[in-house]
Amino acid sequence: MAAPELERGWVAFDLAQEFPSLALWLMRVQARSGRSPEPVRRRLRRLSDRITGGHVIHMRQDAVPWAYRVFWRQVGIDPDTDRTPVEQIALDRLKWGGIRSRNLLDDALVIATFETGVPVIALDADKVGKALGLRLTGDDERLGGTGRSLSSRQIVVADEDCCLAVLSGEVSEDHGVRSATRSMVLCALQVKGVPEISVEEALWTASDTLSVGG
Amino acid sequence: MPDVLERDPRFAPRTLLDERPGRRTLLDQIERLEGELSSLFVSTWPRKGFDFSVPSRGGPRMLLLSELEALRDDLAERVDHARRSLSDRTYVEERHRARIEEMLLEPERHKWVRIGNDDIGEPGCKHWHVRPRWGLLGYLMNWWRVRISSGCPLVRGRGPWPRPVTASGRA
Numbered sequence: 001m002a003a004p005e006l007e008r009g010w011v012a013f014d015l016a017q018e019f020p021s022l023a024l025w026l027m028r029v030q031a032r033s034g035r036s037p038e039p040v041r042r043r044l045r046r047l048s049d050r051i052t053g054g055h056v057i058h059m060r061q062d063a064v065p066w067a068y069r070v071f072w073r074q075v076g077i078d079p080d081t082d083r084t085p086v087e088q089i090a091l092d093r094l095k096w097g098g099i100r101s102r103n104l105l106d107d108a109l110v111i112a113t114f115e116t117g118v119p120v121i122a123l124d125a126d127k128v129g130k131a132l133g134l135r136l137t138g139d140d141e142r143l144g145g146t147g148r149s150l151s152s153r154q155i156v157v158a159d160e161d162c163c164l165a166v167l168s169g170e171v172s173e174d175h176g177v178r179s180a181t182r183s184m185v186l187c188a189l190q191v192k193g194v195p196e197i198s199v200e201e202a203l204w205t206a207s208d209t210l211s212v213g214g
Numbered sequence: 215m216p217d218v219l220e221r222d223p224r225f226a227p228r229t230l231l232d233e234r235p236g237r238r239t240l241l242d243q244i245e246r247l248e249g250e251l252s253s254l255f256v257s258t259w260p261r262k263g264f265d266f267s268v269p270s271r272g273g274p275r276m277l278l279l280s281e282l283e284a285l286r287d288d289l290a291e292r293v294d295h296a297r298r299s300l301s302d303r304t305y306v307e308e309r310h311r312a313r314i315e316e317m318l319l320e321p322e323r324h325k326w327v328r329i330g331n332d333d334i335g336e337p338g339c340k341h342w343h344v345r346p347r348w349g350l351l352g353y354l355m356n357w358w359r360v361r362i363s364s365g366c367p368l369v370r371g372r373g374p375w376p377r378p379v380t381a382s383g384r385a
Contacts, residue, residue: 017234018241018276057259060252069252070245073289076273076281080266136276154275167274 004029004207006200009187010133015155019071021192024134024157027203028125028185031210033105033177039212040108041101047114048099056090064117067193075155075167082168085119105177105184108209118188118202121157121165125183127175129159132185137163144172157187184210233279240282247289254296260337264299268292307335314342321358339366 009024016022036044059065068084083091089110093099101107105122112120123132137154145162156163165171167189177184186206190199251266258264268288271281310333317324321344330341341363346352352359 015276018237058256061256066249066252070248072273073248073268073285074241074244074277076271076275076277076285078268078270080268081270151272151275154273 006203009157010131012133012135015134015136019074019192021190021194022134023190023199024132025188025190025199025203026132026185027188027207028183029207029210030183031105031207032182033103033179036101036104036107037212040104040111040209043111043209044099044101044107047111048093051090051093051099051114053094056087056094059087059090062117064194064198067191068117068119070193071191072168077168085113085169086117089114104210108206111209112202112206115205116198116202118190118194118199119169120186120188120202120206121169121171122177122206123157123164123171123175123185123187124177124181125185126181128164128185129161132157132159132164132187134158134167134189143170144174146174147172237279237282240279240286243286244282244289247286247293250293251289251296254293254300258296258300258303261300261303261335264296266292266296303335307333310334317342317344317360321360322356325358339363 004027007026007028009026011022011024060069065084065086068086069079072079072082072084079087089099099110109120109122112118134155135158137150137152137156139152141150141152141163142148143150143156143163143166150156150163150166155167157165157167163172164175165187186203188199188202190196251268255264255266268285271277271285277285310329313324313327314329314334317327317329324344326344328341328343331338343361343363344358345361347357347359351357
């Protein structure tokens with residue numbers, strides 16, 4: 001099987017004008033979800049042991065999590081209410097006393113996001129178009145074409161046909177990964193202040209973790 | 215007068231205003247203010263009672279210029295408020311620290327005063343309490359001392375551990 005390659009998604013002109021450093025990175029991988037194998041669960045436990053209260057407090061001053069906080073703020077989200085993914089993972093860890101294993105894909109995304117600070121989402125590669133990118137919604141658009149309606153000027157991950165995911169992480173039900181999915185597209189968002197190497201590392205970490213599960 | 219003030223369409227400006235420089239400046243200001251707010255948040259920990267929330271604008275979306283301005287103003291106000299609150303709080307904490315020093319030097323001048331870690335902006339349950347030495351006798355003789363608590367109470371309390379109830383119902 002060929003090694004997965006990194007692709008750069010397109011960014012709509014108006015969005016690129018507003019946020020010149022904004023980018024969407026994609027990686028297509030042949031993998032399936034399911035119950036996490038023991039090595040992944042062990043890694044999750046080790047990750048969980050590293051998260052302390054002081055770490056969470058100071059996280060917002062670390063370069064990458066801070067960059068996403070700023071971006072969240074600039075696009076009209078209050079990062080203290082709708083947390084950035086990495087902060088949400090850390091807070092959930094404090095709240096529940098550990099990171100619970102859900103399934104291989106979710107665990108891989110949690111590990112990649114927490115290790116690098118870069119949020120990663122996954123889509124079903126067979127259900128999305130060839131060219132994925134970021135754009136603003138127009139009037140009367142729906143998530144996934146038939147899902148909930150989206151207000152105009154929302155920032156979404158989209159293909160040639162429709163909006164696939166909202167920037168804050170909500171993925172269209174029709175285009176998300178299911179148990180039958182055999183091929184996925186991992187998407188990572190890069191914003192100003194986040195080095196490319198962190199984004200690459202996030203995608204490779206997710207891909208490697210998925211490969212552990214076969 | 216309205217006739218005079220009415221704009222003749224022939225002389226109306228035909229160019230659209232470029233919002234980009236203004237938007238760029240506002241985004242930079244929001245970035246800077248968010249940085250200040252984060253620093254203040256870290257500085258205030260473990261103190262409680264500070265408000266850092268700035269309401270969301272229904273994102274994630276590209277905000278209008280007016281919305282960016284309002285967001286910038288809200289952030290600036292929140293940063294200012296948090297900074298002043300922290301300054302006030304640290305002043306009071308400094309006074310409490312000085313008072314602990316005075317209590318240790320002259321306990322009889324600070325009878326029954328109790329200062330906790332909360333009052334000096336530190337985590338934990340430790341407290342300094344001026345109490346009479348040997349109870350009533352010390353009270354009558356004016357023998358005072360500062361008792362320093364040993365920290366937070368144990369989770370299990372003072373008594374013995376409760377015995378586990380077995381399946382048969384016997385302890």
